[in-house]
Amino acid sequence: MSTGSSSSFDEILVESELRGQDKLKYLPHWPAVNITFEDVVYTVDSGVDNSKSILRGRRMDHLNLEQLVGKTWLEHHRQKIQIVPAQPKTLTHLPSRPPVELAFKDLTYRVKEGRSNNVKTILKEVSGRLRPGELCGIMGPSGAGKSTLLNILSGYKTTKIDGSITMNGKERNISVFRKLSAYIMQDNQLHANLTVEEAMNVASNLKLSQKVLTWRENECETLGLEEHRRTLTRNLSGGQKKRLSIALELVNNPPIMFFDEPTTRGGRTIICTIHQPSARLFEMFDQLYTLSDGQCVYQGRTKQLVPFLATLGLECQAYHNPASYIIEVACGEHGDHTKKLVNAIENGKKDIRSESDYEKVKPINGRTDLAKVHTTEANLKSTYEKNEKFSENQTGNGKGLLSAKVLNDIVKGDENAVSITVDDKEPDTTTALLSEETGDLSPERYPTSEFHQFWVVLKRTLLFSRRDWTLMYLRLFAHVLVGFLIGALYYDIGNDGAKVLK
């Protein structure tokens, strides 16, 4: 290992600045440190069966993988290493699902602050519409209310909410909605002592009836977890954990998904919060919903964001990442424009799909004429009608295929990232997993009996105990100790009448 100033370290710095991580400029400067590694061999126990997997590394000066794609190195240990772009894998085996459209109107969410009677309004009469088959990103500065909105839309929060939420135009039935949706939170809620395969088995046994248990295998493969089937989840990398969380939610093929970090879609409505996406990742989103201080400042197609802002006198330079720019605007770094934006977008009632949606907002003689913003129901209706056509027409629109590089961004730099895509046109897709397609939307959560679920969870708990010997010994010791204590308390009590407790 050697240290010293080098260009590879500069590359890391440049990348982290692009990602907006350079907010700690006030800290004193350290000399640049370059870390190289040579002939590193790392052996790990990959799972419960003590099988080994070996990582070999030989000198890595370049950190920009894109530059390395296609190049070949000949290693002196008769090894040939070639870096090739990851091949996108698909989930074409998934049955198609009925489209789910979610709309919300004048959503207000208030909380009490601490013990005082102060009421804080986190969401202020926001409206919006999330279409099927689209990947929608919820963006905004820290504290803008993104997670709160996601929690409400996913049905995780149901109280203290004013306003309405509709599903396919009808009032949302929360039990039915929960059955149709999946919510993948930022923290991976995985059981550390289960292997990938066991975790998948438990999830599918809990959620699916026996006849549809087979296709979880495909998910493992598609999400790049095939090789790690026997690895304990606690040993997975951050990206693999995220993908496993997604795979566990995918087992019942939900048509609407909420992510605190995103993935791809296919006829599904996917809504995710995202902090500061790279320009490349940003382009992958179909729709953008941006919040600032609990109000909607933009709703519409990602591509229309820059021209829309321009009509309000907010010019995003060609070299600037639009995602960073809208966050800067929402943070007030370019002046206070929140009110102007909220009015122009009607706090989420308006949806920018094409130029015609904002032509009336175009500045007259360089000044914005907000008085001419469309506000009538008729305009709203025509926008929605156009949107319907858009949704219909965009079935062949890339299917939300994210490149491995982009998915890597999403799953935090994991090396085995793969992309997901779903072909909705698949005519021979297998039979529906749940009964929604046939119209039977019963409020029961899963098609398995309560006894079956109890049995699956009991087996899982016994497995945990067997895997965690420390806990097992502690429990045994505690049981024996309590036994002795109770024994001592009642020792010889039956032979001496004076010791009888009254």
Ligand SMILES: Nc1ncnc2c1ncn2[C@@H]1O[C@H](COP(=O)(O)OP(=O)(O)OP(=O)(O)O)[C@@H](O)[C@H]1O
């Ligand atoms: N139960 C609560 N009591 C008081 N304040 C709350 C409560 N829940 C959320 N807030 C506040 O509401 C605001 C929005 O929170 P939220 O978590 O939705 O923000 P966010 O946009 O997701 O932020 P971040 O990007 O940092 O995750 C924050 O200022 C937060 O402190």
